[in-house]
Amino acid sequence: MKKIAILGSTGSIGTQTLDVVRAHPEAFQVEGIAAGTNVELVIQQANEFHPRIVSVGTKELAEQIRHQLPAGTQVYYGEQGLIEVAAGTEAHTVVTAVMGSMGLPSTLAAIEAGKTIGLANKETLVTAGHLVTERARQKGVQLLPIDSEHSALFQSLNGEPRERIAQLTLTASGGSFRDRTRAELHGVTVADALKHPNWSMGAKITIDSASMANKGLEVIEAHWLFDMPYDQISVLLHPESIIHSFVEFVDTSIIAQLGNPDMRVPIQYALTYPDRQSSPSSRLSLAQVGQLNFKEMDYERFPCLRMAFEAGRLGGTAPTVFNAANEVAVARFLKGEIAFLTIEDIIADALERHQTTANPELEVIQSVDQETRAQAMAFSEKV
Numbered sequence: 001m002k003k004i005a006i007l008g009s010t011g012s013i014g015t016q017t018l019d020v021v022r023a024h025p026e027a028f029q030v031e032g033i034a035a036g037t038n039v040e041l042v043i044q045q046a047n048e049f050h051p052r053i054v055s056v057g058t059k060e061l062a063e064q065i066r067h068q069l070p071a072g073t074q075v076y077y078g079e080q081g082l083i084e085v086a087a088g089t090e091a092h093t094v095v096t097a098v099m100g101s102m103g104l105p106s107t108l109a110a111i112e113a114g115k116t117i118g119l120a121n122k123e124t125l126v127t128a129g130h131l132v133t134e135r136a137r138q139k140g141v142q143l144l145p146i147d148s149e150h151s152a153l154f155q156s157l158n159g160e161p162r163e164r165i166a167q168l169t170l171t172a173s174g175g176s177f178r179d180r181t182r183a184e185l186h187g188v189t190v191a192d193a194l195k196h197p198n199w200s201m202g203a204k205i206t207i208d209s210a211s212m213a214n215k216g217l218e219v220i221e222a223h224w225l226f227d228m229p230y231d232q233i234s235v236l237l238h239p240e241s242i243i244h245s246f247v248e249f250v251d252t253s254i255i256a257q258l259g260n261p262d263m264r265v266p267i268q269y270a271l272t273y274p275d276r277q278s279s280p281s282s283r284l285s286l287a288q289v290g291q292l293n294f295k296e297m298d299y300e301r302f303p304c305l306r307m308a309f310e311a312g313r314l315g316g317t318a319p320t321v322f323n324a325a326n327e328v329a330v331a332r333f334l335k336g337e338i339a340f341l342t343i344e345d346i347i348a349d350a351l352e353r354h355q356t357t358a359n360p361e362l363e364v365i366q367s368v369d370q371e372t373r374a375q376a377m378a379f380s381e382k383v
Helices: 012-023 039-049 059-068 078-087 101-112 122-139 148-157 203-211 213-226 264-272 303-314 318-334 342-353 362-378
Strands: 002-007 028-034 053-056 074-077 093-096 116-119 143-145 165-172 233-237 243-249 254-258
Touching (some): 002 012, 002 078, 002 264, 012 093, 028 039, 039 053, 039 059, 053 059, 059 074, 074 078, 078 093, 078 101, 093 264, 101 116, 101 122, 101 318, 101 362, 116 122, 116 264, 122 143, 122 318, 122 362, 143 148, 143 213, 143 264, 148 165, 148 213, 148 243, 148 254, 148 264, 203 318, 203 342, 213 233, 213 303, 213 318, 318 342, 318 362, 342 362
Parallel strands (some): 002 028, 053 074, 116 143, 165 233
Antiparallel strands (some): 165 243, 243 254
């Protein structure tokens, strides 16, 4: 039986990870769960799976739930709580599914503790990829991707050496506004942006999909996960989201991973790797799908993706700035403070202001992150 801990247990990836555990109760034991403010759900999860450790967002919430959990459950809160769940249990694998750069310290703690990482928090590699991958290498820790695109690349590569790879291609659905021109994006609402055509995801990642910032984060993540230069990473529009990503090798052979859009598949593969088990997901019928469509990426239509490539190539603290500015901009859009297209303006402004520091230490990354967030919060829309 494999023991696991989940950071972000009440979010989209966290709840689907627990779906996988329910489907294979004989295979997994949940050692720890960490959530934010959704106390009703975390109480329900704790009473169903009986983890040794539970963490929530604040001290007040920890006190609120303490007496509603199974006897003997330890309760923590805040960043230290995330670290306890990540590193303070007997879990073999830690699923990092918290949103944003707040997942970085706990992921580093899990690596230091020698845990296998099921990585669904792409911002960790975006903001500090050089630190995370080097520490994982030093500790002999595996970083197993949970994002569907990176899981597809991981499965397609299947141990092939780097020198045999010609190109990694991430596919993109195009998000909620893939059929709209830029002119048609003026005045779009939060409700419009949250209507993803293929995937059921959290609000932040759904907005990121609509702006294509999410694909930009995935490009930077792929650079670190697979040690590939940006010139050998591309993005292709694929509205059906059936081919999740593919690899072209130097002999022109292409290997892809296909399946219905269901995050439980890559989650389960990360938990069972290198084995495979039966899945509750529906099987893909290509006959029913009928046809698959593809389109070259338009970087003028999706400038967030272009800026992500630019930040990735600059390296150092530039990806940290891209991520922090985007996180704040999306939060402001979801609150109705700014227009959808202003997300791009905030990111562009932050990158233009920033002087990149190469090979930053963690303290520098955290300082740049905070400074960028303050600038993004203060950004005013042009009238």
